[in-house]
Amino acid sequence: MTGWVRIAGLGPGDDALITPEVTDVLAQATDIVGYIPYVARIAERPGLTLHASDNRVEIDRSRHALEMASEGKNVVVVSSGDPGVFAMAAAVFEAVEDGPADWRNLDISVLPGITAMLAASARCGAPLGHDFCAINLSDNLKPWSLIEKRLRLAAEGDFAMAFYNPRSKSRPEGFVRTLDVLKEACGDDRPVIFARNVTRSDEEIRIVPLSQTTPDMADMRTMVIIGSSRTRIIPRDGAPLVYTPRSTPE
Numbered sequence: 001m002t003g004w005v006r007i008a009g010l011g012p013g014d015d016a017l018i019t020p021e022v023t024d025v026l027a028q029a030t031d032i033v034g035y036i037p038y039v040a041r042i043a044e045r046p047g048l049t050l051h052a053s054d055n056r057v058e059i060d061r062s063r064h065a066l067e068m069a070s071e072g073k074n075v076v077v078v079s080s081g082d083p084g085v086f087a088m089a090a091a092v093f094e095a096v097e098d099g100p101a102d103w104r105n106l107d108i109s110v111l112p113g114i115t116a117m118l119a120a121s122a123r124c125g126a127p128l129g130h131d132f133c134a135i136n137l138s139d140n141l142k143p144w145s146l147i148e149k150r151l152r153l154a155a156e157g158d159f160a161m162a163f164y165n166p167r168s169k170s171r172p173e174g175f176v177r178t179l180d181v182l183k184e185a186c187g188d189d190r191p192v193i194f195a196r197n198v199t200r201s202d203e204e205i206r207i208v209p210l211s212q213t214t215p216d217m218a219d220m221r222t223m224v225i226i227g228s229s230r231t232r233i234i235p236r237d238g239a240p241l242v243y244t245p246r247s248t249p250e
């Protein structure tokens with residue numbers, strides 16, 4: 001008998017943003033696998049085993065999930081946000097590709113979630129209302145030279161940009177360089193959104209012109225979004241609205 005693997009997104013933090021599909025599959029699971037803070041969001045119940053593991057062991061975690069499914073377990077691999085965005089879905093498929101041939105025939109599917117970029121965007125208006133790209137600023141799995149190339153090309157293409165993993169304690173210099181590149185390539189007054197802990201009780205949103213940004217405005221719990229040259233701010237009482245018009249004139 002074989003079980004299944006579901007790779008599920010828990011959304012950005014607020015349980016109200018977990019999809020009904022993910023809630024259903026969590027109720028059917030025998031085993032939950034994931035990074036410690038994400039597994040901590042799952043309520044314990046009889047018949048459910050929680051397997052929390054540390055960061056940066058994504059492939060080991062994936063193999064464990066696939067092994068358990070081969071033994072007949074119903075396994076949910078949890079990610080924050082969406083599991084396909086800089087998260088566990090790609091790790092599980094890497095493990096499938098490199099693993100035993102019979103893993104390819106397992107019942108595996110990906111259940112989407114609300115990614116941090118969209119939750120952050122929604123909090124401020126519609127900064128991603130026209131063409132945009134998402135860039136992971138961590139250089140753990142790719143060289144900094146590639147990040148810088150993508151930043152420059154995205155600026156040249158006048159994309160709005162959403163940055164995941166902007167600044168960790170172990171590599172604070174990357175975000176310093178990111179802001180330097182953006183200031184050089186985008187000019188001074190582009191709106192930048194720092195959205196920290198979006199949809200959680202300690203959510204903080206700051207909207208500042210690019211010229212006033214400093215590296216300490218971001219950490220690993222922050223989503224950073226920079227507008228395109230067309231992005232607009234509507235001042236009003238309280239927080240302004242930020243949006244990028246749907247059209248670009250010829």
Ligand SMILES: C[S@@+](CC[C@H](N)C(=O)[O-])C[C@H]1O[C@@H](n2cnc3c(N)ncnc32)[C@H](O)[C@@H]1O
Binds near residue numbers: 080163219222
């Ligand atoms: C490894 S990535 C995982 C992204 C996740 N799969 C998603 O779709 O949101 C982690 C990064 O996502 C961003 N992030 C995740 N949840 C967030 C939240 N609630 N508020 C702000 N940023 C968040 C931060 O940039 C963080 O460093």
